[in-house]
Amino acid sequence: MLQEAAFTKVKAGTSNGSGADLLIEALKREKVEVIFGYPGGAVLPIYDKIYDCGITHVLPRHEQGGIHAAEGYARISGKAGVVIATSGPGATNIVTGLADAMMDSLPLVVFTGQVATGVIGTDAFQEADILGITTPITKHNCQIRSVEEIPRVIKEAFHIATTGRPGPVLIDFPKDIAALIGEAPTDPEISLPGYQPTLEPNYLQIRKLAEAVSTAKKPVILAGAGILFAKASDLLLEYAEQQQLPIVNTLLGLGSFPADHPLSLGMAGMHGCYTANMALYECDLLINIGARFDDRLTGNLKHFAPKATVAHIDIDPAEIGKNVPTAIPVVGDAREALSMLVKQDGKTPQHSEWMKQLESWKKEYPYWYENAESPLKPQRVMEMLYEKSNGDGIVVTDVGQHQMWAAQYYPFKKPNRWVTSGGLGTMGFGLPAAVGAQLADRSACVIAVLGDAGFQMSTQELAVIKEFNLPIKIAIFNNRSLGMVRQWQEIFYEERYSHSKISVQPNFVKLAEAYGIKAYEITTESEADSILNEVMEANEPVLLDFRVAESENVYPMIAPGKGSHEMVGVKK
Numbered sequence: 001m002l003q004e005a006a007f008t009k010v011k012a013g014t015s016n017g018s019g020a021d022l023l024i025e026a027l028k029r030e031k032v033e034v035i036f037g038y039p040g041g042a043v044l045p046i047y048d049k050i051y052d053c054g055i056t057h058v059l060p061r062h063e064q065g066g067i068h069a070a071e072g073y074a075r076i077s078g079k080a081g082v083v084i085a086t087s088g089p090g091a092t093n094i095v096t097g098l099a100d101a102m103m104d105s106l107p108l109v110v111f112t113g114q115v116a117t118g119v120i121g122t123d124a125f126q127e128a129d130i131l132g133i134t135t136p137i138t139k140h141n142c143q144i145r146s147v148e149e150i151p152r153v154i155k156e157a158f159h160i161a162t163t164g165r166p167g168p169v170l171i172d173f174p175k176d177i178a179a180l181i182g183e184a185p186t187d188p189e190i191s192l193p194g195y196q197p198t199l200e201p202n203y204l205q206i207r208k209l210a211e212a213v214s215t216a217k218k219p220v221i222l223a224g225a226g227i228l229f230a231k232a233s234d235l236l237l238e239y240a241e242q243q244q245l246p247i248v249n250t251l252l253g254l255g256s257f258p259a260d261h262p263l264s265l266g267m268a269g270m271h272g273c274y275t276a277n278m279a280l281y282e283c284d285l286l287i288n289i290g291a292r293f294d295d296r297l298t299g300n301l302k303h304f305a306p307k308a309t310v311a312h313i314d315i316d317p318a319e320i321g322k323n324v325p326t327a328i329p330v331v332g333d334a335r336e337a338l339s340m341l342v343k344q345d346g347k348t349p350q351h352s353e354w355m356k357q358l359e360s361w362k363k364e365y366p367y368w369y370e371n372a373e374s375p376l377k378p379q380r381v382m383e384m385l386y387e388k389s390n391g392d393g394i395v396v397t398d399v400g401q402h403q404m405w406a407a408q409y410y411p412f413k414k415p416n417r418w419v420t421s422g423g424l425g426t427m428g429f430g431l432p433a434a435v436g437a438q439l440a441d442r443s444a445c446v447i448a449v450l451g452d453a454g455f456q457m458s459t460q461e462l463a464v465i466k467e468f469n470l471p472i473k474i475a476i477f478n479n480r481s482l483g484m485v486r487q488w489q490e491i492f493y494e495e496r497y498s499h500s501k502i503s504v505q506p507n508f509v510k511l512a513e514a515y516g517i518k519a520y521e522i523t524t525e526s527e528a529d530s531i532l533n534e535v536m537e538a539n540e541p542v543l544l545d546f547r548v549a550e551s552e553n554v555y556p557m558i559a560p561g562k563g564s565h566e567m568v569g570v571k572k
């Protein structure tokens with residue numbers, strides 16, 4: 001029931017206050033520690049309550065930076081990232097981040113301000129139909145219609161964002177409802193009959209899979225980010241060791257299995273390693289756990305895993321059979337599935353020939369490059385970042401060649417040390433995502449690996465890094481070009497470098513210094529060595545402008561339209 005007079009006779013189990021009060025209360029109930037938000041007219045009633053609410057508020061310098069920071073926070077903390085943006089341009093500025101989070105299954109709860117209910121639909125000042133705009137790129141979205149429903153809608157939003165296959169949820173908040181006084185249940189029941197993710201897999205399907213494993217001669221597990229969301233890395237290790245199953249990782253699944261384990265074959269896909277791609281091509285049983293058979297992983301589907309019986313464990317039934325015909329579908333949570341699999345009896349596979357083959361590929365065809373003192377090789381820089389951070393950093397990347405070198409040359413031994421924009425491939429993601437990652441884990445050594453072009457899409461977030469003294473090591477792989485585009489133009493467009501070389505670039509060292517951040521330009525390996533020794537442990541942000549070779553390409557590579565066995569640039 002709406003009422004104008006506040007704080008009169010509050011019934012047990014109910015709260016009384018403005019819509020904005022109830023929003024803050026609900027966030028506290030969800031134990032939200034940080035809000036990434038940007039104020040404006042439509043969210044002023046909410047910002048008035050944020051002023052002294054006690055929750056850390058981070059003001060990005062662009063709303064897109066705020067939502068990417070929330071994604072980095074969600075990826076590392078395992079909790080939902082919370083974003084607030086005002087109506088109209090504030091809301092439309094977060095659209096890319098929503099699409100990014102949707103593609104990479106990141107849990108976000110996003111609040112947008114909306115014009116007052118009385119003027120919705122009149123093209124009022126700063127009105128945008130954000131529900132219409134974001135319907136295909138959110139897991140769920142809705143508009144608040146009354147004060148009473150606020151606690152329930154917010155509770156549902158956190159539930160939907162973080163359970164099943166995680167994803168972004170958007171709540172549109174009209175300004176008048178944020179200001180209106182009302183009464184609502186403090187901890188309402190939620191009932192979502194249309195949303196009941198299946199967690200426990202069907203036992204018969206698990207039996208079928210266990211039997212397929214016991215008779216396989218060339219089995220392989222493809223481990224995706226679903227393992228990380230399900231916090232199932234320990235069980236993956238136990239199962240892989242029990243059955244002696246080799247593991248291939250997707251880009252987003254890196255870290256779900258220790259890269260230095262003898263059963264690890266490394267990353268597959270367009271720039272994955274020879275062994276992982278060949279294992280997918282030659283295997284007779286492919287067990288996909290929590291990956292979505294993305295085209296950058298599979299290459300041409302006609303040639304993908306042509307000899308394999310495919311099993312696919314996924315919490316999202318829509319993923320199973322979407323791209324690859326699947327003989328053994330298993331719908332459920334990866335942790336539940338693995339805990340059932342480790343308990344199955346049955347012979348372990350007799351596959352010593354296969355294991356020998358994989359071992360010899362690993363030895364013969366590792367990632368490779370030709371080093372030089374100058375110009376500095378980007379692969380060497382990545383190796384040095386690995387060495388100087390003892391392989392224990394959180395690596396956050398932007399999108400492009402540097403992203404692939406980071407995936408290749410920073411072998412993750414633990415889960416949740418890797419933040420990258422995989423599905424959408426969003427330039428401008430890296431720097432703000434590093435902000436969120438560092439806020440999620442204050443003591444970690446966070447390394448932001450960025451291209452010079454992607455860095456320029458979100459440089460304004462240097463201000464946040466300085467403001468919170470986040471000790472992020474910002475490593476720019478500066479090749480004075482849109483490197484990945486340049487590489488494709490070199491290989492597929494007869495070296496016609498159409499708008500991929502950057503002729504005007506700011507001095508990144510001076511730019512960082514303008515924000516009060518220490519910075520170094522680095523041109524040789526020995527310079528890199530001494531500066532990294534000096535700054536890696538620093539308890540303050542540092543920007544490193546690595547002047548890397550301009551025409552270095554990422555290899556191996558599966559060209560578009562080719563199968564995973566048709567890599568070029570493999571070590572001879």
Ligand SMILES: Cc1ncc(C[n+]2csc(CCOP(=O)(O)OP(=O)(O)O)c2C)c(N)n1
Pocket residue numbers: 398399400401402403425426427428450451452453454455477479481482483484485
């Ligand atoms: C927002 C956005 N625009 C365009 C692209 C297409 N794109 C992919 S990689 C790339 C070049 C990136 O250059 P840089 O940031 O310098 O990284 P590098 O490849 O040189 O390591 C471009 C333009 C994209 N992924 N995202």
